[in-house]
Amino acid sequence: MAEGPVRTGKLRGNLPPLDLYVPEPRYRPGDTVDYTHLEIPEPGLLARPDEACEAQETWPLTLDMVRVLGDDDQAVGPWNPGLDPETLRRMLSTMALTRAFDDRMYRGQRQGKTSFYMKCTGEEAISIACAHALAADDMVFPSYRQQGVLIARGYPLVEMVNQIYSNRADPLKGRQLPIMYSAKDYGFFSISGNLATQFPQAVGWAMASAIKGDTRIATSFVGEGSSAEGDFHAAMTFAAVYNAPVVLNVVNNQWAISSFSGFAGAERTTFAARAAGYGIAGLRVDGNDILAVYAAMEWAANRARAGKGPTLIEHFTYRAEGHSTSDDPSAYRSAREAEDWPLGDPIMRLKKHLIALGEWSEEQHAAMDRDLAEQVKAATKEAEKNGILGHGLHHPFHTMFEDVFEELPWHLQEQADQAIRERQTKWPEWKE
């Protein structure tokens, strides 16, 4: 027998067949929920490293959880930011306002006033604490669930509603899906529906700030689900390579539409632990504890401003409602999950803390809720004067063709002319 070419490799034996592992969440609709597997440390136990520390000093924290507010409603430990009662009350009312706004806009969508809405119920602490911990002109590159940042920074509610209704006063001229706000004057980047694209952009903004010798920093948010995107790796790599003054946040709310966090790798390790692979600082916080979130954001912001580079923060929380108005979570997860969530509700926790401090009361809280509901109602009434989606009051027709380029090229001018001709047939009663 002629000798064949020499090949290396073991001889094929009697090997077992391979089997693809596909993650499955613990609970499905109708299941009872048991959260004893979650390791939730007592508040106040974790040390707070110096903001200028070596990145690796933070890595044990990425496998743990920074918590400040305990079950006894007291704020404890080295991460307690020691905020004055006035600031605490402001954060409380901003969270409550965000929830009231969400509730009203959700109903507005159900009443046919717009096409779409996304609530952030249960996650209010994250964006609102971040907005308070940052400087007012630090730049935020949000995902679609950081409406709390805009509200905390004082963006007018009526402008938000105008955007949601895509009406004639919509600052984005009716071009964007509801809630995809853009507010440059409030340091709030235009929201994209393409997930995680904002992460490397925030790093680029932070690099630009460093190039220019500015003092402002950038921050960005992604969900745990979209941390699986290549953009996440791009952002982390660039942030690490250029020591960018940026705070990168993963809001781990457990669910990406119907896909549980296991599909982004949560069964293996925490999202914060990814920081170690890039050699940057990382923190993992109780995302329903507004004091812990504030402390983590403040720590990371100070670190970035001191030229010590980026931090990755995982905010451990729970998406208490559907992904959006187009989603029905009862079709894929147990309703008990939200009810039994062991980290509670961020508004209730801060409220109880303020009451425990003697700085707040149930009566004050109820009165505040009534005021906020009125405030939201007034904003929606005001916005409705400018129209609701599909009822004829929107931006002038020709604005559809503007801003594709700075100047209108001939081919778009021709298409605009056609659209106007079509309008005369389709909607002869049209008035601008």
Added chain:
Amino acid sequence: MIEENPVSLHDAPSRSMNMIEAINDALDIMMARDPDVVIMGEDVGYFGGVFRATAGLQKKFGKNRVFDTPINECGIIGAAVGMAAYGLRPVPEIQFADYIYPGLDQLVSEAARLRYRSAGEFVAPITVRSPFGGGIFGGQTHSQSPEALFTHVAGLKTVIPATPHDAKGLLIAAIEDNDPVIFFEPKRIYNGPFDGYYDRPSRPWKGLPGSQVPEGYYKIPLGKARVVREGAALTVVTYGTMVHVAEAVLAEKGVDAEIIDLRSLVPLDIDTVEKSVEKTGKCLVIHEATRTSGFGAELVTLVQERCFYHLEAPVERVTGFDTPYPHSLEWAYFPGPVRIGEAVDRLMKD
């Protein structure tokens, strides 16, 4: 040769450059004029780029403004979008057009849409430079011409120079433009024009008319084509490397063709094309990129829509084949003199 750029008509001192030198000169001038211009990309810093387009710029302007990047095109374009949001004017280099795809989402969904979706609050005045096209034995991953992917995207401009003179003026215009621009550099003609005959000695740019580059700042407006040669018998619409191939083939065939170098595909100078076809009654569209859904399809359609009653023959297109760019059979793929010659013969037979 008709030169429409007024700068060349006055007496600005000029010198002969190849296309790399002209691009380097444009970058140098813009870096000096505008402190917001930054250059980033793989190997563009200390080394000066694999094609040397950014040579010397880091040394001159510092590491803060000219720097190497990780090998991550998504990150390069994504960071550039963020820098633009800050107020900078980034000029990222993608080392080969074939490598641009990991950055596609950031270009298509972000850079191109930012002005529209934010109603003008945020803009992305980014110029993405990238060598493209074949003819250098680059195989299928260093030879592609993906311009049609970008001309299809609302909000992107696509610019392709064919001479050192134009490369400098167009690049300056692209950097100053407030919209994102894809600037594809035909790498086969970096060092000299190419007549399509791969087996003939290559010619350097030195001394040739298109290589005479004025000193200092000048712009060639985007959306203004160049009539390379006036003629009455046939209109040839093309860009990049194929401008030179077309020139050589038609000269050899002795056809009195009007050759139009588009310079930019979006915005497109349709007036120059229309006027020419109305005069000649015949039109040949040439590009190196693959055929199906190529930019040639757009050009042929526009000519048919606008010049039908002037046409004396079907509009022809000559393109690369719908295969990946083969390494050993590069010259079988390339739309060279034989393929162009056949189309010219068909058009001129009546």
